[in-house]
Amino acid sequence: MGNVLEGYDEGVPLEELPELVKDSSNHLFVGARRDVEAMDPNNPAHQEKAKIRLKRFFDKVRKNVEEAQALAQTEAKDRQIAEEFMEELAQGLTLMKLPVTGRGPAKQRLLWLVPYTNRLHVARSKSTVSSKGLYLIDIGKVWRGKRTPPFTENPIAENFADDCCVSILGSERTIDVVLPNADEATSFADKFEALLRTLRLTNIRNGTAQYGQAIAVPGRNKMMGIVTAAQVRRLLVKGMNFSRVVGKRLDSVKLWLGEDRKLHVGRSGHLEGADRYFEPLAVNHIIEFRAGMYTKSFQAYAKEEEKKHAASATEGSSADERAFSIMACGRNLDLLTTDIQMREFLVTSMNTWLEMLNNATNLGSSDERMQDILLSTTETYSGYEEPTV
Structure with a gap:
């Protein structure tokens, strides 16, 4: 087998390859090695097939190594720029x-x-x-x-x-x-x-990915993204019930998408019942949907809850696991869901919806048409047949 490998492995033992390479390429190596061992070493045709299979493996290895190196170089460049910029900002x-x-x-x-x-x-x-x-x-x-x-x-x-x-x-x-x-x-x-x-x-x-901008997970392909976004649109059109943090208290509210392409908050789910202390959020002013208690309002509420539990000698609530914020231009809306599973679903799917609104041109649609699809306030958008979930 050594002669077959010669010229392809470049002297790098499989055990010393980076984890990224082994994870994505090891199955190719195992298959190629099995084929080589099963072939007659005296048969040139068999040897040629083995070389082709092994070349596929090492081409894959090189590609993954190059991608990993390029990513590392980008991260190193970003880190250097960030460090220098922080020094500028300190001045x-x-x-x-x-x-x-x-x-x-x-x-x-x-x-x-x-x-x-x-x-x-x-x-x-x-x-x-x-x-x-x-x-x-x-x-x-x-x-x-x-x-x-x-x-x-x-x-x-x-x-x-x-x-x-x-x-x-x-x-x-x-x-x-x-x-x-x-x-x-x-x-x-x-x-x-x-x-x-x-x-x-x-x-x-550091294992604190939620502390900072949430990273949208748009699904494995565009169609999955559309399915997820369609789910969110239907939920927002119907309206969803949450607990909203207002100072040190919680209010029961409904969140819904209005015909004006804004997210409204109210106690009845109708414009006339909207909370007059909170202006609607224009969808194009929303930055992200962020899981956890990382806003000033949430921090004040959390401190008050800690005092209550300390005074009553009870364990703290799971509010942090149910909390998320709708972050907009200079404003945020702090909400609590019923449980962590609902919170995780909403944050992920709402960020997918937002990502598609901001960037996507899907299935040959223009940006304007896709925004119409994702912001329509009818139960089923007439200009597009939504995929069933």
Whole structure:
């Protein structure tokens, strides 16, 4: 068998191959070795077939090694960019920032990172006492262009080029800034995205993947994604019941998708019964559906629950396992489901629905038609035959 392997294995024993390679290629090696051992070494035709099979194996090995190396190089590059960018942020970056209220002039502000808290602050200077900011771990995305309300609702934004505008989206607020030119805006957004990818990868490897932006799992193929998204759409059209965290208490509410393409919250499931203390969430302003208690509202509620259980000497509730937040531009809606299984299903499927709304062009449909399909408020969308589940 040694002669057959010569020229293909490059002297690398199977046991020393990376786990990634062995997992995906070992069956090819076993099959090729079995074929070689069963063949007559004096038969050239058999030898040629064995060489072809072994070449398939080692071609697969090389491809997997190259992919693993490319991924490692990308991660290393992201990590280097992230480290350098965090140093820049620690020093502070002077930018033009739009007011979060959506009115008033853009003003020069300092954006800086406090390393020991990993909190991003924005104010006139580092000496300014201000609570405005975002924890890095609580930043969902970076949007390029004028997409958030501070840009779309403020007339002053007309003075700025779209490719100079960037928004940092988190649970507490958005930070909407204008860079001097398009190149600097692109560089700023690229660095911030590399930082978020690095943080997310660190969280995943530390076993805390839910702490940070949720990663959508759109299914094994486009059709599975459509099936999942269709399920979510039907549930949202009918309305779903949750417990909503309001300060230190829970309110029973219904969440539903309205004809205005917004998620509404109310006690009756109708617009006239909507909660007047919570403005509807525009679907195109939603960043993600995030599992766990990682918003300010949830943290306040969790502390209150801990006090109650400590006073009554009872064990803590499983609220954390049932909790999830709908993260939007500078706002979030904190909800509790009935159990962890329901929470996991909803978070995964809703992120799939959101992912398809944001990115997908499926089954030859245009983006506009797919959005119509996924946001229709009829029981069955007339322009598309939904797959049955």
